[in-house]
Amino acid sequence: MKKFKFLFVMMLSFIIILSGCSSNKETSGNSKSLKVWQMGAASWDPLIKEFEKETGIDVEIQAIPWDQAHDKILTAVASGKGPDVLQMGSTQMVQFAGAGAFLDLTDKLDEYPNMASDNFYEGALKTSVIDGKTYGIPWHVDTRxxxxxxxxxxxxxxxxxxxxxxxxxxxxxxxxxxxxxxxxxxxxxxxxxxxxxxxxxxxxxxxxxxxxxxxxxxxxxxxxxxxxxxxxxxxxxxxxxxxxxxxxxxxxxxxxxxxxxxxxxxxxxxxxxxxxxxxxxxxxxxxxxMIGGSHLSIFHSTKKEEQALDFVNWMASPETQLKWYELGSELPANIKAWEDSAFTDNSMVATFGEQLKNTETPPNIKxxxxxxxxxxxxxxxxxxxxxxxxxxxxxxxxxxxxxxxx
Structure with missing residues (x-):
């Protein structure tokens, strides 16, 4: 499969270069708006109203079923018409990050405090960091x-x-x-x-x-x-x-x-x-x-990197992840969120937090x-x-x- 993997990465990288060239010719549109792909059924719309109010940035959420996510991302890379920010399943990261589909966030972590690595469970970071570079910020976690x-x-x-x-x-x-x-x-x-x-x-x-x-x-x-x-x-x-x-x-x-x-x-x-x-x-x-879950990544062709970073930083905060737990019942990746009484006063939920300290990721290979x-x-x-x-x-x-x- 080495030849196939090499060809896949080369083709995807070539597509990214071409799409980047073509997208440079397009206008950036409203700089106070963001296009975001959310995977799954529940909607972030109620969650992000506060972000829109604080920043004046309009966030357009498009919900995509998990079973359609892979093909949707491939199509976006090929066309160069992807979102600014997208939610990625943890097992999908290695394939797309390795081919350059996302912005490298490594040098941005010090500028955005909510995105700092020590905010998150170690297991959640293993699939967002590829070859020492950070391509996603943990959003929610899952274990058994x-x-x-x-x-x-x-x-x-x-x-x-x-x-x-x-x-x-x-x-x-x-x-x-x-x-x-x-x-x-x-x-x-x-x-x-x-x-x-x-x-x-x-x-x-x-x-x-x-x-x-x-x-x-x-x-x-x-x-x-x-x-x-x-x-x-x-x-x-x-x-x-x-x-x-x-x-x-x-x-x-x-x-x-x-x-x-x-x-x-x-x-x-x-x-x-x-x-x-x-x-x-x-x-x-x-x-x-096991530890699973998802990450927030910034698409390689975005024209709104600053706004996208602001959005990901806001979503990565313990307060936002706690609110999403209350709305969507998905466990927060930010460790500080687990100090809230929603977790400390519920022994069953707290047991999930205990297990999250001792997890492993599935083989992180394509x-x-x-x-x-x-x-x-x-x-x-x-x-x-x-x-x-x-x-x-x-x-x-x-x-x-x-x-x-x-």
Whole structure:
């Protein structure tokens, strides 16, 4: 894949140069306005009214679904007609920043105090800084915790939830022994969960090692745990009933998920109010969880760099990110925002803040998504097809080698 990657970067860079030349011929338009692309469903419109009032800058928000974001950005680069500021998913940064799609903000950090790196969680910075240069400012963060039924886990000796992977396995065996159609934990098939389970066994991805990363005994240990949960029917192979329903009726008293599930469980399962909680990830040597979220970047062809920087600086403030949490329920990337009572007085939300101090990012390479899909295929062979683990991992290494060499 090296040739393909080289051609992609060269083509994208060439397009950027051409679009920059053509865009220089265009008028800058109203200097007191900004075009901003927001990814996702909820709108920033109510949030930015205060910024418009303070600065006199009109902000035009265009909402773009996440599943359309990648193609939309490619088109913008090709045409040279992109926004001034755009929201970027953390896993998208490496591809576009490496090709020059965004302004380098490194030299601006000292001028704009809200954009300073020490304001943010370390994990959030890993995907916004490429080759030592800052191309995005963390906007919101996301991580995963273990949701568990305090009453049912208490009955098997873990009222505060399992602290380690050994505890998780012990509790799961007791819970599954309750009878037919009784399981313990929904492990899920989200690749971000899988990365987390591997990190918790001490695995790390080293870009220099490539496919050899998956020969690490720590990665194999994760696969062994995964197989055990399905082989012993502690987790359900089939999709089964709705996840919240299974959590409510106790047939699946544990699952891993993000902060949005707190509201969903409270709304859809009010009968178990007071009978469930969240805790940090189980420890298998570490208890690292994934960190995701988004960043705010400035498009390379903007004619309004100063206004764009003012906007990003305002959005990066703890006050603005706190207001967005109240409106959109997305966790703030600015650490100072977590000092507010909205987080300190809510033990469940505070647990997410605790976990955010111990996180890791998925492999920060362009091929991350493709490799992740191969990992999931391998795990399906192990869990559903009872394939030998060593053979499955060898097959995974072969596929990863192909991806990285194309």
């Amino acid at each position: 915790l273990l949701y568990y039924r305090t009453d049912l886990l208490g009955e098997v000796g873990y009222p505060e939830g399992p602290e380690t992977w050994e505890d998780l396995l012990d509790a799961s065996r007791q819970l599954a022994a309750r009878g037919d159609d009784q399981y313990s934990v929904d492990l899920g098939t989200d690749i971000n969960h899988i990365w987390s389970y591997a990190w918790q066994q001490g695995w790390e991805y080293d870009i220099e090692k490539g496919a050899e990363n998956f020969a690490d005994p720590a990665f194999k240990k994760m696969v062994e745990y995964y197989q055990t949960f399905y082989e012993e029917e502690l987790s359900q192979l089939e999709k089964g009933k709705d996840g919240v329903q299974a959590f409510a009726d106790g047939s699946k008293p544990m699952f891993f998920s993000g902060p949005w599930m707190m509201g969903i469980v409270k709304e859809q399962a009010p009968d178990i109010d007071g009978k469930w909680d969240v805790r940090v990830m189980p420890d298998g040597g570490t208890n690292k969880s 091929e991350n998504n493709r490799i992740g899909q191969e990992v999931l295929k391998m795990l399906e062979q192990v869990a559903h097809g009872n394939k030998d683990i060593d053979s499955a991992i060898e097959g995974l290494q072969a596929e990863v080698s192909k991806i990285l060499s194309e």
